[in-house]
Amino acid sequence: MNYYNLKNKEEVVDFKTATIKGQGKEKGLFFPEIVPQFNEDFISNLQHLTDGEIAFQCMKDFVGDTIPEEELKEIISETISFDIPLKKINDQIYVLELFHGPTLAFKDIGAKFMSRCLSYFLKNKNKKVTVLVATSGDTGGAVANGFYKAQGIDVVILYPKNRVSFVQEKQLTTLGENIYALEVNGSFDDCQNLVKQAFSDEEINTQLFLTSANSINVARWLPQQIYYLLALKQWQKNENKNPVICVPSGNFGNICAGLLAHFRGLPAEHFIAACNENDVFPNYLKTQKINTQKTVATLSNAMDVGNPSNFVRILELFENQFDAVKDKISGYSVDDEKTLETIKNVYSKYNYILDPHTAVAFASLEKYLTEYPDKKGFILGTAHPVKFPDPVEKATQITVEIPDSLQDLIKREKKTVEINSDFEELRRFLLNKN
Numbered sequence: 001m002n003y004y005n006l007k008n009k010e011e012v013v014d015f016k017t018a019t020i021k022g023q024g025k026e027k028g029l030f031f032p033e034i035v036p037q038f039n040e041d042f043i044s045n046l047q048h049l050t051d052g053e054i055a056f057q058c059m060k061d062f063v064g065d066t067i068p069e070e071e072l073k074e075i076i077s078e079t080i081s082f083d084i085p086l087k088k089i090n091d092q093i094y095v096l097e098l099f100h101g102p103t104l105a106f107k108d109i110g111a112k113f114m115s116r117c118l119s120y121f122l123k124n125k126n127k128k129v130t131v132l133v134a135t136s137g138d139t140g141g142a143v144a145n146g147f148y149k150a151q152g153i154d155v156v157i158l159y160p161k162n163r164v165s166f167v168q169e170k171q172l173t174t175l176g177e178n179i180y181a182l183e184v185n186g187s188f189d190d191c192q193n194l195v196k197q198a199f200s201d202e203e204i205n206t207q208l209f210l211t212s213a214n215s216i217n218v219a220r221w222l223p224q225q226i227y228y229l230l231a232l233k234q235w236q237k238n239e240n241k242n243p244v245i246c247v248p249s250g251n252f253g254n255i256c257a258g259l260l261a262h263f264r265g266l267p268a269e270h271f272i273a274a275c276n277e278n279d280v281f282p283n284y285l286k287t288q289k290i291n292t293q294k295t296v297a298t299l300s301n302a303m304d305v306g307n308p309s310n311f312v313r314i315l316e317l318f319e320n321q322f323d324a325v326k327d328k329i330s331g332y333s334v335d336d337e338k339t340l341e342t343i344k345n346v347y348s349k350y351n352y353i354l355d356p357h358t359a360v361a362f363a364s365l366e367k368y369l370t371e372y373p374d375k376k377g378f379i380l381g382t383a384h385p386v387k388f389p390d391p392v393e394k395a396t397q398i399t400v401e402i403p404d405s406l407q408d409l410i411k412r413e414k415k416t417v418e419i420n421s422d423f424e425e426l427r428r429f430l431l432n433k434n
């Protein structure tokens with residue numbers, strides 16, 4: 001399987017090169033040349049397969065011969081090393097809990113898969129690689145954890161000062177070793193712009209070997225398909241209608257992976273892009289116009305994205321057919337007030353605690369179901385509520401206990417370098433870090 005650059009279709013690379021480079025010329029995203037179809041038997045037989053077998057079938061065509069089968073199986077077993085249960089909330093809504101990994105967010109899955117692939121590709125090379133990543137909150141922790149002490153790899157994380165939660169900040173600033181955290185006076189979009197500039201800076205790229213770990217990297221994006229299959233496996237035990245799948249969305253990597261799985265044959269009635277007040281996509285569905293916006297800060301800060309990078313992949317998947325996009329995906333924008341109200345109601349009605357991101361999805365699916373009352377579906381639970389204690393406590397009046405697994409972490413000391421949203425400052429840091 002090869003990948004082409006969405007900005008320059010002449011540039012075609014294999015999985016290894018796409019993983020190492022992160023993005024192509026002119027900052028274009030890589031996209032698979034073919035959408036390999038799932039065998040029908042595979043889909044109807046999910047319940048009789050192990051999670052590891054499902055994940056392997058899901059990924060093998062994308063990796064091709066760049067990683068031997070046994071090695072890929074090993075990478076997969078390290079990636080899916082925790083439970084991903086589909087829990088029933090009420091008659092129509094289930095939640096796929098993706099937050100039982102090391103940093104309590106779904107990004108652990110993509111970050112781990114990518115770090116293991118990259119380490120495999122760099123083994124026995126004496127080249128040192130710098131992974132440069134912008135985070136609105138959760139990516140940083142997941143990448144820091146996934147790459148911690150990875151040989152030959154330095155990680156530099158940019159995050160917007162005062163816009164990530166206490167636990168998130170601890171997760172990305174306290175590891176040390178090969179992990180560097182830069183605290184940027186600015187928004188997530190500023191961080192992302194700095195990262196993009198670094199990738200096109202000649203001096204930096206001759207001195208350092210840079211790569212990305214944002215969801216633009218295919219090795220982070222593609223493994224996210226796996227848990228849509230794992231959800232379906234559990235769904236089929238209880239339900240016979242196809243599910244509506246509702247995804248809390250920011251950069252749109254997660255939902256785009258689900259859509260890719262759907263194009264390969266994963267049954268799904270419909271998709272919902274659940275957004276906070278950063279509503280570029282819901283607006284696009286209304287107006288057919290892509291108006292990127294300045295980021296609005298919200299309670300679901302990992303979704304505070306004014307210019308979603310994976311949007312171009314969605315358009316490519318649908319061959320730029322607006323009507324097809326509109327038929328398959330609905331978009332909702334949920335404000336902070338509604339988010340809090342949803343956390344409160346779901347807690348009092350079902351005794352279930354939602355984090356703000358998952359709450360945006362719950363509110364969106366609920367809204368959709370008022371229009372289509374005979375449908376059912378699941379939402380993706382993208383983070384554990386303890387990562388966002390303030391809004392959750394405000395809404396439910398209960399204290400979210402910090403799990404034992406985090407007690408150690410919160411005692412650790414934060415180590416960061418503060419920079420302004422100024423490319424010169426980032427350049428200086430990168431050229432002098434070692």
Ligand SMILES: *Cc1c(COP(=O)(O)O)cnc(C)c1O
Nearest residue numbers: 138250251252253254302382383
């Ligand atoms: C990153 C993140 C999202 C958004 O995922 P995208 O792939 O960027 O759309 C949603 N919820 C949480 C908790 C996240 O960390």
